[in-house]
Amino acid sequence: xxxxxxxxxxxAVATTGSFSAAGRELGCTQPAVSQQMxxxxxxxxxxxxxxxxxxxxxxxxxxxxxxxxxxxxAGLTAAEEEVAAIAGLRAGRVRLVSFPSGTSTLVPAAxxxxxxxHPGTRVSLEEAEPPKSAELLREGECDLTLAFRxxxxxxxxxxxxxxxxxxxxxxxxxxxxxxxxxxxxxxxxIGELAEEPWIAGCxxxxxxxxxxxxxxxxxxxxxxxxxxxxxxVGLVGAGLGVAVLPQLAxxxxxxxxxxxxxxxxxxxxxxxxxxxxxxxxxxxxxATLEQLARAAGRG
Amino acid sequence: xxxxxxxxxxxAVATTGSFSAAGRELGCTQPAVSQQMxxxxxxxxxxxxxxxxxxxxxxxxxxxxxxxxxxxxAGLTAAEEEVAAIAGLRAGRVRLVSFPSGTSTLVPAAxxxxxxxHPGTRVSLEEAEPPKSAELLREGECDLTLAFRxxxxxxxxxxxxxxxxxxxxxxxxxxxxxxxxxxxxxxxxIGELAEEPWIAGCxxxxxxxxxxxxxxxxxxxxxxxxxxxxxxVGLVGAGLGVAVLPQLAxxxxxxxxxxxxxxxxxxxxxxxxxxxxxxxxxxxxxATLEQLARAAGRG
DNA sequence: TTCGAGCATAAGGCTTTCTTGGGGATGGTG
DNA sequence: CACCATCCCCAAGAAAGCCTTATGCTCGAA
Numbered sequence: 143x144x145x146x147x148x149x150x151x152x153x154a155v156a157t158t159g160s161f162s163a164a165g166r167e168l169g170c171t172q173p174a175v176s177q178q179m180x181x182x183x184x185x186x187x188x189x190x191x192x193x194x195x196x197x198x199x200x201x202x203x204x205x206x207x208x209x210x211x212x213x214x215x216a217g218l219t220a221a222e223e224e225v226a227a228i229a230g231l232r233a234g235r236v237r238l239v240s241f242p243s244g245t246s247t248l249v250p251a252a253x254x255x256x257x258x259x260h261p262g263t264r265v266s267l268e269e270a271e272p273p274k275s276a277e278l279l280r281e282g283e284c285d286l287t288l289a290f291r292x293x294x295x296x297x298x299x300x301x302x303x304x305x306x307x308x309x310x311x312x313x314x315x316x317x318x319x320x321x322x323x324x325x326x327x328x329x330x331x332i333g334e335l336a337e338e339p340w341i342a343g344c345x346x347x348x349x350x351x352x353x354x355x356x357x358x359x360x361x362x363x364x365x366x367x368x369x370x371x372x373x374x375v376g377l378v379g380a381g382l383g384v385a386v387l388p389q390l391a392x393x394x395x396x397x398x399x400x401x402x403x404x405x406x407x408x409x410x411x412x413x414x415x416x417x418x419x420x421x422x423x424x425x426x427x428x429a430t431l432e433q434l435a436r437a438a439g440r441g
Numbered sequence: 442x443x444x445x446x447x448x449x450x451x452x453a454v455a456t457t458g459s460f461s462a463a464g465r466e467l468g469c470t471q472p473a474v475s476q477q478m479x480x481x482x483x484x485x486x487x488x489x490x491x492x493x494x495x496x497x498x499x500x501x502x503x504x505x506x507x508x509x510x511x512x513x514x515a516g517l518t519a520a521e522e523e524v525a526a527i528a529g530l531r532a533g534r535v536r537l538v539s540f541p542s543g544t545s546t547l548v549p550a551a552x553x554x555x556x557x558x559h560p561g562t563r564v565s566l567e568e569a570e571p572p573k574s575a576e577l578l579r580e581g582e583c584d585l586t587l588a589f590r591x592x593x594x595x596x597x598x599x600x601x602x603x604x605x606x607x608x609x610x611x612x613x614x615x616x617x618x619x620x621x622x623x624x625x626x627x628x629x630x631i632g633e634l635a636e637e638p639w640i641a642g643c644x645x646x647x648x649x650x651x652x653x654x655x656x657x658x659x660x661x662x663x664x665x666x667x668x669x670x671x672x673x674v675g676l677v678g679a680g681l682g683v684a685v686l687p688q689l690a691x692x693x694x695x696x697x698x699x700x701x702x703x704x705x706x707x708x709x710x711x712x713x714x715x716x717x718x719x720x721x722x723x724x725x726x727x728a729t730l731e732q733l734a735r736a737a738g739r740g
Numbered sequence: 741t742t743c744g745a746g747c748a749t750a751a752g753g754c755t756t757t758c759t760t761g762g763g764g765a766t767g768g769t770g
Numbered sequence: 771c772a773c774c775a776t777c778c779c780c781a782a783g784a785a786a787g788c789c790t791t792a793t794g795c796t797c798g799a800a
Contacts, residue, residue: 144521146445162777174758176779181756186521188528192581192719195602196766196777199581201723202534203527210520214513221509222443222485228502229487235501282491282498303494420491424500461746473789475747480787492747495797 146218148182149211151175152190156208159198231260234426239268239275240288242344243371243391244413248288248309251437256430263426271346272299276416279304285427288434290388290413292350305422307415307431309438314354314409315392315402317341317378317385322401329404332386336360339383341374342367343391351386354409371395413438445517447481448510450474451489455507458497530559533725538567538574539587541643542670542690543712547587547608550736555729562725570645571598575715578603584726587733589687589712591649604721606714606730608737613653613708614691614701616640616677616684621700628703631685635659638682640673641666642690650685653708670694712737 154164154175161175168175183190190204200208227233240249245267253265270278275287276299290312291299316335318325324334332354340362342348348367355362365383368374371391378385379399388411392402415434421427435441453463453474460474467474482489489503499507526532539548544566552564569577574586575598589611590598615634617624623633631653639661641647647666654661664682667673670690677684678698687710691701714733720726734740 144445144517146443160777171759172778173760173780177757186524186528188524188724189719189722192717193778194579194581194717194719197581198778201720202725203524203723206523206527207520210516210523214516214520217509217513217516218443221506221513224505224509225485225487225502228505229485280493282493282496418491418493420488420493421500423488424502425487426501459746470790471747472749472791475749476788479748495746497747 144182144185144207146215148178148185149207149215151178152182152204152207153211153215155179155191155198156200156204161198227262229425231425231429232262234262234424235264235266236286236426236430237266237268237284238286238288238430239270239278239284241271241275241290242269242369243388243394244288244290245269246394247390248413248434248437252430252433255436256433259433260426260429263429265430271344273346276301276304279416279418285421285424286415286417286430288413289416290411292353292409292411295350295353301414301416303418304416305419307417307435309413309415309435309440312388312390312411312413314386314405314411315389316405317375317387317392317397317400317402319378319381319384320399320401321381322384324403325401327403329406331358331407332405332409333358333360335384335386336362339363339365341365341377341383341385343371343374343385343387344369347387350411354386375400443481443484443506445514447477447484448506448514450477451481451503451506452510452514454478454490454497455499455503460497526561528724530724530728531561533561533723534563534565535585535725535729536565536567536583537585537587537729538569538577538583540570540574540589541568541668542687542693543587543589544568545693546689547712547733547736551729551732554735555732558732559725559728562728564729570643572645575600575603578715578717584720584723585714585716585729585733587712588715589710591652592709592711594649594652600713600715602717603715604718606716606734608712608714608734608739611687611689611710611712613685613704613710614688615704616674616686616691616696616699616701618677618680618683619698619700620680621683623702624700626702628705630657630706631704631708632657632659634683634685635661638662638664640664640676640682640684642670642673642684642686643668646686649710653685674699 151164151168154167155161158164158167162172165172165175179191186203188203189201190207192199192201249267256263256265268284272289275289278284279287316330324330342351342364351362366377371387372395374385374387375392375395375397377383386405415431417427417431422431432441450463450467453466454460457463457466461471464471464474478490485502487502488500489506491498491500548566555562555564567583571588574588577583578586615629623629641650641663650661665676670686671694673684673686674691674694674696676682685704714730716726716730721730731740
């Protein structure tokens with residue numbers, strides 16, 4: 143079985159014309175070259191070199207091998223170069239999945255920084271809500287995902303097999319119309335909104351809302367539900383009800399005719415980046431993760 | 442530095458999807474595969490495989506490497522195949538150099554046998570007289586050469602650095618016109634022809650002739666000289682003189698109007714095949730040499 | 741829960757490969 | 771003509787690499 147190392151040596155011998163010179167070129171001693179060539183000749187079963195007097199010539203078999211060697215070694219070099227580019231962040235692609243409010247806040251900042259630091263890397267972005275995102279990760283459909291979990295949620299997602307990197311802690315805020323009686327409050331308990339009509343967000347947030355309200359002893363009357371955060375804010379601004387949203391989600395929307403009031407006691411959600419243990423070792427993934435942490439102020 | 446062995450293992454892992462299966466395919470154990478992959482990942486500096494649960498997936502770097510691997514391994518296989526063909530006498534070329542009377546006798550028989558035994562091999566044939574032929578060998582211009590030397594010649598060629606394979610012993614015969622007074626002799630001493638006009642052959646043979654005559658105490662009167670053996674025979678047949686030729690040279694010519702008479706004491710020349718020590722190990726050269734020996738009756 | 745399959749790791753033995761040191765041959769040079 | 775530099779081969783010892791066996795752990799299915 144011919145080895146690449148043998149071809150390298152053979153080529154060096156063929157170009158330099160001597161074992162000693164080849165050894166110097168390859169950074170090893172002349173006997174090493176001599177033994178390599180002997181081993182190669184033994185493995186192919188025919189002489190490759192003819193030594194006559196001082197000069198060294200290739201046999202026909204040697205010429206054939208040298209002829210092939212250039213292509214093989216070029217392919218090897220190209221492979222090494224491509225992998226080195228990926229390892230060295232001069233190339234490489236990260237498939238990132240995020241949830242909407244993360245996409246509009248953390249992600250843009252992180253990707254801008256990533257591009258500035260490593261212009262060769264590419265990031266593809268998909269959106270998915272947490273229960274789905276970890277699944278995509280496990281199925282190999284993405285490399286890195288932003289997810290969140292509410293503190294003390296009834297059913298916590300199982301991330302034991304993943305690398306969990308906390309990015310920041312978000313908290314829920316109440317959104318009330320500007321003229322609402324609680325619009326000027328410093329903070330409020332969610333129970334104070336028990337009788338209000340509600341505007342709910344995404345399905346998961348909606349479940350979380352109901353769970354929190356349950357803890358406060360009431361069932362919210364949900365008049366509207368939409369995935370669209372600006373729409374939620376707009377509906378509240380129009381006086382159609384109140385809402386509870388993650389602060390991060392509100393930040394990406396220009397509030398108009400609404401007031402944000404802190405909830406007390408606070409309901410927090412932890413925003414994390416998830417990846418597979420092996421993928422965390424991939425330079426491009428690690429770099430993206432790092433920029434996400436930095437964008438979240440936890441670099 | 443990526444090694445071909447690594448690529449083979451990686452490819453097996455990629456196609457089978459597991460280390461164990463790759464090990465079975467490659468005929469080694471699972472830890473061997475595991476260690477190889479670890480070494481490869483270390484050498485390229487980035488993970489190539491992502492293990493998640495039971496399944497094994499390639500990273501982008503791994504995909505790149507597998508993509509290159511097919512071409513590289515195909516090149517290696519092609520190289521091995523070509524060299525194996527040369528080693529196995531299914532291909533290969535021998536550059537043979539011979540002197541004229543060898544070309545017309547030994548060589549055709551040997552090459553016919555070689556072709557029958559190994560149809561893939563090719564022999565290129567050039568003609569050169571002995572002093573030149575060994576030189577061509579040493580200069581790498583040919584692989585195998587037929588040469589001869591006269592027994593007890595004044596200046597023997599130095600073949601110490603060559604492989605000398607004796608093929609057969611030729612002897613000089615006298616050529617006289619059919620009506621010559623010695624035409625019916627069983628044998629003759631060269632001195633008996635001292636007063637005859639001479640027809641000489643090639644320059645080297647001419648030198649040899651003069652040397653032999655000198656030993657017999659006379660200087661031949663050379664009326665004609667030509668490289669062309671049939672011409673020599675023709676001139677003798679026309680009664681223009683006598684000649685001394687190697688028996689082998691005469692055999693290839695239809696004698697017409699001449700008689701061959703054995704010389705006594707015999708003047709012998711040894712016909713040998715010459716090659717370089719390393720070239721004697723080349724299968725195609727060895728096979729050709731063998732057929733030459735066989736054609737000469739010394740197989 | 742148990743079982744089978746698969747991967748990782750460690751230790752031991754074997755093979756390979758390198759370096760060093762010495763010997764022989766070649767070809768140019770004083 | 772002898773000397774010297776260069777280059778190759780060979781042998782021995784040390785170092786590194788590789789493979790195997792044995793063992794433990796995880797995962798997924800019955």
